[in-house]
Structures are given as structure tokens and as C-alpha cells.
Amino acid sequence: MTTAGVTSAGVAMAGVPRVDSALGGVVMVGGSGPSDRHNDTYFPPIRRHLVDAGLAVLSYDKRGVGGSSGEWRDATLDDLAADAVAALGFLRAQPGVRPEAVGLFGHSEGGWVVLRAATTARDSPAWVITNSCPGVTPAAQERHALSRALRERQPARPDVDVDGSLALFDRLVEAGRRDADFTEATRLVESTGRAVSLGDYWAGVDERLWEFLKRKQDHDPVPDTLRLRCPHLAIFGGADPLVPVAESIRRFGTAACRPGRHPRATLTTEVFPGADHRLHTAHGTRPAPGHLTCLTRWIRGRAAGLPLP
Incomplete structure (x- = not known):
């Protein structure tokens, strides 16, 4: 077959x-x-x-x-x-x-x-x-995964601001809801200090993937x-x-x-x-x-x- x-x-x-x-x-x-x-x-x-x-x-x-x-x-x-x-x-x-x-x-x-x-x-x-x-x-699931990963790594990375990282994630979700383009999303991520981390969530995100994430985030x-x-x-x-x-x-x-x-x-x-x-x-x-x-x-x-x- x-x-x-x-x-x-x-x-x-x-x-x-x-x-x-x-x-x-x-x-x-x-x-x-x-x-x-x-x-x-x-x-x-x-x-x-x-x-x-x-x-x-x-x-x-x-x-x-x-x-x-x-x-x-x-x-x-x-x-x-x-x-x-x-x-x-x-x-x-x-x-x-x-x-x-x-x-x-x-x-x-x-x-x-x-x-x-x-x-x-x-x-x-x-x-x-x-x-x-x-x-x-998907947005709620990704936030859960990010929160868990950051808290589990915190003993080895006490410099990471967990609450600040989750606040950045929330701002990205809101940016997606108002259809912000990839340039704005990147600027938002890069405007934060080194103590803020999105872990694997933002790794490899490009313009095309950002558009896909926006479309599905509130499914x-x-x-x-x-x-x-x-x-x-x-x-x-x-x-x-x-x-x-x-x-x-x-x-x-x-x-x-x-x-x-x-x-x-x-x-x-x-x-x-x-x-x-x-x-x-x-x-x-x-x-x-x-x-x-x-x-x-x-x-x-x-x-x-x-x-x-």
C-alpha cells in the first residue's frame, strides 16, 4: 500500500x-x-x-x-x-x-x-x-512548561529572574493577541536584561514560526x-x-x-x-x-x- x-x-x-x-x-x-x-x-x-x-x-x-x-x-x-x-x-x-x-x-x-x-x-x-x-x-501550556523549567534550574542558575521571565512571556502572548510582528516581538525580548530567560520557548523562533505561534496560542x-x-x-x-x-x-x-x-x-x-x-x-x-x-x-x-x- x-x-x-x-x-x-x-x-x-x-x-x-x-x-x-x-x-x-x-x-x-x-x-x-x-x-x-x-x-x-x-x-x-x-x-x-x-x-x-x-x-x-x-x-x-x-x-x-x-x-x-x-x-x-x-x-x-x-x-x-x-x-x-x-x-x-x-x-x-x-x-x-x-x-x-x-x-x-x-x-x-x-x-x-x-x-x-x-x-x-x-x-x-x-x-x-x-x-x-x-x-x-498552547499559551497556558507553554507558560506552565517555562515556569517549571525555570524553577527546576534555579538552584544552578540563581541569577535568573523567574517572575520577570514569566512576565516577559505574558507580554509576548499579549503582543501576539494584538498581532505584533516579529520585529516588535524580538525587540521586546531583547529589551530585557540577562536575568530574564525564556528558555527553550524562544530558541529558534523566526518570523514564520512567530506567525504560526500567534495563530495557535489561544486555541x-x-x-x-x-x-x-x-x-x-x-x-x-x-x-x-x-x-x-x-x-x-x-x-x-x-x-x-x-x-x-x-x-x-x-x-x-x-x-x-x-x-x-x-x-x-x-x-x-x-x-x-x-x-x-x-x-x-x-x-x-x-x-x-x-x-x-
Whole structure:
């Protein structure tokens, strides 16, 4: 099988499809930045596990990465969601795959993408899995990550002004909301003293990336969860330094209790103690015990007619 037929608004998507007389299927969507079909090295072992469990899997290069055309920095989250919908339709159309048993898996930023894709697809996916996906806006998530990183490094860097750094971040967010250009944003960052640090947040930001960050910074995933018409599994690492896990669970859970929610839109949350953003433990060297088994059991339990292993 090739992915030559996967197109989204004129963008040709390239990826890794795996079909072996599968009854159900999974479309995997990578995280932020120039994520390819492998999401660095994170997706291959998950793909193998899903295929071994009898599921077809399709993961693809983000637009402008690897073999895919287009440019992700010129896109919106709606554009990225449209790409996921196109991949969903392609996998559903493959021989041997039951179209009603195909769902979406999104890691980190990819979780926001698949939640939006699940609500915009003409035919709802069978389910949606968000893996280390914040239940807050990108701006709130980045602020949380910055605050945690600065406070953890403070013993070694007592010269860094944590409060001043967070205040600078807040000013950048406000600049984005009034559509400040990259020159103004750069001037704002450079006007601060050496005691102020944005850590990894500002590293590598150029004009194109600044425009992308502005477009997505206030995206709220909760309205998409309210519109879901399928089950949702939200997975988190208990020691994730990038995601406000407790607040994300609270927001997803509050949405799940709202009146009028679709009867199929159940919510399951799983938190793996000690696991990081990629659901690894032991300082990132080992997958969290039970993570992959959790994925396949939950998927197979919700794909009609697929028995539990």
C-alpha cells in the first residue's frame, strides 16, 4: 500500500501505512514542530505494537516535512486537522480495514489536531486518543512548561529572574493577541536584561514560526471535546514537565459532564506515574509499564466486534 492518494487541500501527504488483514485502524498524528511519520523515534515501537495487535496503522509526515508538500508553519490547526481527516479517509478505504473501526491517535500538539479532526470529519472516527495532550491552550501550556523549567534550574542558575521571565512571556502572548510582528516581538525580548530567560520557548523562533505561534496560542481544546461523537481516551505521564496534567484532566472531565454531550462521547483518563511527556520512565529510557497494553486493550474494546486480547 502507498500513500500516493492522500491529499489535503492540495497538499500531498507522505507516510508509513501498515495493513495486514486488519479489522480496525489507527491514524497517528505527531507533535509540534517539524514532526515526521516517526515523530522522531517515538512512533515506531507504538506502530509495531498496534500492528501486532491486529490494527492497521497510518502515520505521516507533517506538511513540509519529509515527503509531504506544503509548509506547516504557514498552516493553522484547522489545516493540520484537515490533513488528519484526509489520512482517516484514506485508511478507511483500504481493503481489509473496517471503516467504522478506524480512529485517531494524536501525541502532544497532535492531540489538539485529532480532537479538531474528530469534530470536523463528515463521519466521526470510531474513537480518539490524546497522548500527552494539554487540556489547556498552547499559551497556558507553554507558560506552565517555562515556569517549571525555570524553577527546576534555579538552584544552578540563581541569577535568573523567574517572575520577570514569566512576565516577559505574558507580554509576548499579549503582543501576539494584538498581532505584533516579529520585529516588535524580538525587540521586546531583547529589551530585557540577562536575568530574564525564556528558555527553550524562544530558541529558534523566526518570523514564520512567530506567525504560526500567534495563530495557535489561544486555541482551546475544550470546545472540540464538547462536540465529540465518539469515545475519548486521554493519556498522561504523571511526571510530564511540559503539560499541566491535573488541570488538563479537570478541564476534560468538566467537559465530559456537560449536559447535551453525545451519548457515545465517553471519557477515559489514564495517568502513568513517573512517566514523562513521551510516556517513558527511568529518565526517558523505558516505556511506562502498561502504556502500550492500555492503548490496544482500549482500542480493541471499543472497535465493535474486536475481542479483547
